[in-house]
Amino acid sequence: MMRILFLAPLLGLVALGCGGKADRYEDIQKLRALGVFSDKPVVQPSTTVTPQVVTLTFYAALPHGDTVTAETYQDTATSSGGTPATLTVNAGTAAVEAHSSFDLYHVSGTLNIPPVEALVFRGLDRNATVQYGIKLTTKASGSQNIVGSVVVFPAGAPQLTSLAATPTIKITAPAKSAALSGAQDIVATASTTGAETLRLGWFVNGGEIKNRNAAATTWDPVKTTGAVTLVVTARGAKTGAFALDVIDFTAN
């Protein structure tokens, strides 16, 4: 009798939403990576004539008063299909943007894309990935090992145009000047000209977001008094192309 077992590993996808969580993903209480912006969502392999270089900007939420150091990180595990590359952290690019509940930290790094012979092209789209890593360490708020991959298409591939767009995202509700209290509806508008869907992600300090991946959802409860900060991110499902929006509010 023929037995087909494609099901079992794909059930991992189901577990993503169904498993219990000891604490909430969206709640920022320590150093938390938010995403990585790439100046090139997709890129072609380097050639001797035209080396390809990607500049990555790493974003993280940082509790007030703490400091961060950034260094190259090599993942302990090896990957099949992807090509590891060494990220160069660009000195002097670290910056902190103050917000009500936490600071927004960012730092840049440079990634050299290998030539075609060093890459493994796979899948229906015939793309390769170049993997990088960075480690952010604080004095009091823990550390984050951030890894990711840049998507590479062969020279001349149509995806180098169709997927080249960076998304935009904006929090449209509540209004920037709104005074919040209790359960609050939150809405973000995201768009891209690239040929991919976008995945959204909300971050807050305190309270729960009913569905942190939804464009419109509820934040409940907002902190009863004082300053609160709301972050929403968007990333391309195929390229990881990234954008974020951060707004500060006052809770009553």
Next chain:
Amino acid sequence: MASTCRRWPWLAGALLQATVVSLSTTKLQAQTPAAGVAATPAAAAPAVTSTVTLKVRVKGSGAPVGRAEITLPDGKKLLTGKDGEVQVNLPAGDGQIRVYRPGQEPELRDIAELRGKDRVEIFLLPATPTDNEVIVRGEKRPEASRKTITIAEAVKVAPGGDPAQIPKLLPGVQSRSFSPDIVVRGSGPEDSLYRVDNYDMPFIFHRIGNLSVIPPQMLADVEFSTGGFGSQYGNVTGGVVVLHTRSDVPETPKFEFKINIPFYSALYYETPVNDGKDLLAASVRRSYLEAFLPLVLKKSGADLTVVPFFGDEHLYYYHPTEDGHVKIIATHAYDGLHLLFPSDAATSPSGKATFDFKTSFELIGVEWKKTLDKDWSMTLAPNVFNNDNVIDVIDNNIDVKVRGIVVHADFTRKLDGKNRLYLGGELGYGLANIYVVAPVIDNNDPFFDPASAPKRKVSETAKYTSAAGWVATDRYIGDLMLTPGIRPFYYSQMKKGGYDPRLNWRYQLNHDNSLKGAVGQYSEAAQFQDVDKVFGNPDLKYIRSMHYILGIETAWSDRWLSDVQVFYKEINGLVRSDPVTVKNNDGKLISSGFELFIRRNVTERLFGWVAYTYSRNREQDAPKDHYHAGKYDQTNVFNLVGDYKLTPIWDLGGRFVYHTGDTYTGVDHSVYNANLDKYQAREGLNTQPYNQRLPAYHELDIYAERDILYDTSKLTWRFGVEYLALQRQAQGVQNNFDYSKTTYFRGVPPIPYVELRGAI
């Protein structure tokens, strides 16, 4: 109607005595007349005042009671016929008749009450159960590790009353509470064979509901072997579970229903046909959990849509012949699930991902068993099937439709004495339409994420064939029985064949003790997806296992028997993920251990058993790797099972399960994957797989059953509590979103339940 009992008036007793004496005298004279001897005038026989037809039936089912004994006031005894009927000439005067059959309570009826009626039905209540007599099961051909459990035992104590889950309570088996799957001496759930008679069902358990697809009323017993099985079974390295269908014809029709809130209901009907020679049975089961669950979830505020459903329908026909039988089975079973849930992998603006799953099959099988002549008998069992599987997970699609035919043939030849020769073969042909858009699963790739991994597409029609044969013989040399056998096979997905030599043996030490053992090779073809040219490696080889078993069986009395075994099993060629070839045969498993089985044989009153297994399972993922703890490695497993009939209508029973905690791989640290916006676990550089263990698990399930008997129908209430434990048991581990905290996932609290079954 409660029976009544009167004390005999002393005068009536004297008259009765006189009547008995005179009847006896008359009979004597009639038998031995001697010429020339004047016969003593016979005493006058008591006057017959009327004739009544008594119909004796079992209360609760209305089944006729054949050979029920009717004792008249004068001591004369009559017996009912097969239809439960007898004509009784009622004597004059007062008195009582007594109606009795072993296993039933005697019933007394006043003659005055019967007088003037043409026909009277008498319903007998079940008698108080005794522990006097062991209920004998049919003898099976002995094999080293085989156990047989009757359906009557299984429906009482098996999880969910599901006979197919009885192996969970037997030695050599690891199991988990919420899953019907079993691990047999280290071999995973997909490495054991489940059959109904000679048919492989596309799936034996409903994935939703965890019940087997065959209703217990159609079954006679469950046969289970943990290894060392004969050459008639193959293509597995684990165990063999065979559900045998019934081979009996009821005397009267019966209708049963079952209501299990909130899961499902079941209807079953059986009737004798063809002048009572054959059995025809039909069954329907359907869930309604999908109506309750959304209401519960809505009330709890969960942002989740879950719609599960399952069901099955069956037709079964049994026709005994003079030299065998014909059985026909037609089955349709289906499972489905629709999920809509918040997920990081969701691509829709709602942030929710969808999961849709539906699987179904239809199977029609015929079994023809016949004695050909004084030496030869055969069983021929063809079946045709159709199996549909559709799975949609977010933007991944799997659609596989398989239809095929399998023909199984078995021949047995009696040689001299108890020696036997067994020959058989099995041919299968199938056609599969496969459409898959999904990522290639790479469990060794730490960056692998099913949500974003590159997808592959397969759209093809594939034909497959399977062929196997077997030759074995039972040879008796004094008290030693040897069963050598060989099984050649070919499975088209492997593009090559092979053969498995095996040997079973048994030595009768004395009347009560027998030594037994087995050694043999057990091969298994790789799964279809593992040899697929896109998702796997077409050059994979067969998985090969060697079983070594040694044991002793002891019959301590007709009530008690024990079975002690040691085993060693080595499996080579296990399929593992490979960064270059996608799949390879580098995996290896060694399983060894000790099993103890003590059984209290079935009587009307009591049955039960104790099963204990000690085992170690070690795995190796590549030739250069060290051995590590296995994925399935419950070192100690203990099961205690029993059922006791307190009164004719009250049953008490339960099961206790203890096992060492399951293994899992600990997380050393995590990374944030920026492409996916989620954290992924990482092991330490020297971390061995399955290096951690959950706490030990225990569970007590108890029940009471109460029958309410009506004349021709019966209701059975079952009250029980499942998952009783000293504390909620750890079923697994769960990590928080960034793996900085690990907690145990605890099972459910004790669940009380009520179940109602009816039989008409």
